[in-house]
Amino acid sequence: MPDSASPLEAPRITQPEHARRLNRRGLLRGGGAIAGSALAASLVQTSPVAAQPASGEPPPAMRSPRNPVFAAAAGVPSLPPLPVIVFNRMAFGPRPEDWQAFQSLGDTPESRLEAYVEQQLAPETIDDSECEARLASYGFTALDKSLAQLWADHVQGDQDRYLPAWEVERATFIRAVYSKRQLVEVLADHWHNHFNVYGFDYWIAPVFVHYDRDVIRGHMLGNFRQMLEAVAQSPAMLFYLDNQSNSGGSPNENYARELFELHTMGAENYLGVRSPEDPALVDGNGNRVGYIDADVYGATTCFTGWQVNMDTGLFEFDSSRHFPYQKFVLGKIIPDNQGIKDGHDVLDLLASHPGTARHVCRRLCRRLIADHPPESVVQAAADVFLAHKDAPDQLKRVVRTILLSDEFRTTWGQKVKRPFEYVVAMLRATQADFEPTDSFLWNFGNSGQRLFRWHPPDGYPDFKEAWSSTMPMLQRWRRCNWLLGWTYGGDGPNKDDYRLQPETQMPASKKTPNEIVDYWSNRILGRTLPADERQPIVEFMAHGRNPDYELPADQIQERLRYMVGLILMSPSFHWR
Incomplete structure (x- = not known):
């Protein structure tokens, strides 16, 4: 087919076979057309701008007026089933087995939520041996060192000064992807931003293990006053x-x-x-x-x-x-x-000041509910914060109040995933065999949210406006394409860089475009895609055929990886 056409505008089946073949540039444009205009319309109501084409190339399809079907109506998406809210805000997205596990926790959505909250608030009771085994397999040497050992080895000694920060960065990715203690990982991410330090500073990097393990993780379900003092007396904050x-x-x-x-x-x-x-x-x-x-x-x-x-x-x-x-x-x-x-x-x-209670609880509600959370839940959490200001589990009580609130269950579409959340959610949803390699971290660094590298003390922004404009969206689509295995500047996948392997997880019984798209959208999102997002992806998979006709096995294999990528680029996958 002509190089200017997107795969969603593919010729009918009567065209020669070579004209129907998957085209890399067309695919990327098609993905941009679906994700770009739909997401921009629903998140920021502005038109996305694609990367500039190489000299002599026609403009990408996402700029073309020939694709009006991809435009989504602006506004807040409808409220999804409760498990979707739970796994996108209490966790870094679901793994496929999480849907059924949640259903087994009770007879009603509310009882399941309460059981899941209590389970996650008692992380010591959760068997996390799979994640711990993965961590152990990397042979990290600094993660178990005491503060005194870190100082002796990495400041006064001759061991790599930046190794502790380097290991925390990789361990954080591993835990976010594989840990069953998902709320712990979400809260660790939150409190690292609340008490932000630049982790790769000359004086901070050697002791960053202590800051992550003993200060942030050691207090995030405990008492805020004790956490405040631990932060104040940590070498990381004293230097920062x-x-x-x-x-x-x-x-x-x-x-x-x-x-x-x-x-x-x-x-x-x-x-x-x-x-x-x-x-x-x-x-x-x-x-x-x-x-x-x-x-x-x-x-x-x-x-x-x-x-x-x-x-x-x-x-x-x-x-x-x-x-x-x-x-x-x-x-x-x-x-x-x-x-x-x-x-x-x-x-x-x-x-003990009421202003602190409101501010701390508002930031927690912003992370767990909405960019601008209702004042009712902020005040309810602040009341618990003050009533239990001397309790050893003060922050656990506050988090429980927020997660069991009506506002948590009934709010959706007021937050988008930040780059870290987006990439981890992709890896979890597709059950990727993930390793935080140097090439992965280098590539992820272009997303704008490299872990522990925010220089100002306010932490990475937690408002959707900061992450839903043109460049952040373009960069996350690039991360998706990289994880799918496409090498920029080449004509095919780089198999050494594959992270997402949907072909190995495709049921043989799903053969029509409609069946395939609905299977993967329910597996990834926990629900069927909205019609305006679903239709162009079905058309992409159908490749000019009737979407209820069975596809040849080779065409399913040829297009499946990129169809999954389009779901991962869809607006529905970005909301949290």
Whole structure:
């Protein structure tokens, strides 16, 4: 067929065989046409822009007015079955066996959800030996080292300084793809962004195993106040936000400002540059309703002397570098000569403040429900946060409240998968035999969300607008095509790079385009594709034939891989 035609515009069966053969450029254009216009219409209501064609090539089909059938109506998609919501927000997408496992947990959708939530909130009770065996097979050497060992080997010793961060990056991918403790992996991803550090910094990389294992994972279902202190005293955060150089004679406010603005009360509770005596700053009970710049400055001096011991890598308090005099933070007097207790008092004030409860819970609700979660569920979670502020399982109670809320069950289409979530979801849905090789990580790095490499302290964005514009979408389609095995600039698949192998999982009983598309959409999505997304994919698989006629086996094998790719590029696969 002409090189300008997409496979969805393939000639009828009466054309010569060579004219019906799969064409790489046409396939990529066809995939872009389906995924591009439909997803753009439903997510951002803007027209996608394809990569510029090589000189002399016609414009891609996704720019062509000949494909109006691919345009999807803008708006929020309909609410899917509850398991779809569960596995796309409590997990990094389902594996095929997850659908039936969820159905076996109870007699009603609500009872199954409650059972699944309780199961995931008790990760120690879940047999994760398959994932652990995979991790063990890689021979990682840094993941089990204590903080003192990491410092001795990778800072003071001659072992690779960046190896600990390198191993955490790979282990994170392995766990996200294979672990049955999916909620743990989702929450680890969330809290790494909440308490973001740049993992491949010169001083942070050697101790990043400790930050991931002992600080983030060790506290994410525990007590927020304890987690806050573990973060504050970790060498990763002490170096990242410069509290290592914060002394009484030369204060550095970087950590204190982000402690208020990102880690606890949030910018939503920032009241600007005002006098601490301003009566508008307090509520009817005399408590601060927000924070001002003076609170940041006061807290900065409270954390002077908090630093890393450069011989051991462990936290230490150096009283000679501490500002010992009286401070004023959030309307409270911090007495003089308290030493390290100054910092503890600030953490106590912040961890128990209603503004912190709302901000922390809003960010959790944003990760687990919607970009702009209903205030009702935010407040319900915040009430639990404050009522159990001293409980050892405070955060577990908060997460349970969010996941069992009506808002969790009845909200859909207000989030899209970020690149990490999208790639892992593809690998899980297709049961890929995945390894985090150097070539995979290099390729994934082009997606815009390379793990632990976000430089600013606010973490990777968690709003759909950040990930649904032209370039992020184009990059994720490229990741999909790479995982399918296409080499850019060549005419065929590079079998050494195959990750997705749908041919080995295709039931012989499914032979018509309609049957094949519906089988794979239900397997991947847990439901049939909406008509406007389904029809062009069926037409692609039919290749000009009647979609209810059985296809020859060789044509099924020839087109199956790319049909699965089109489902993975569809709008329905991007929602979470």
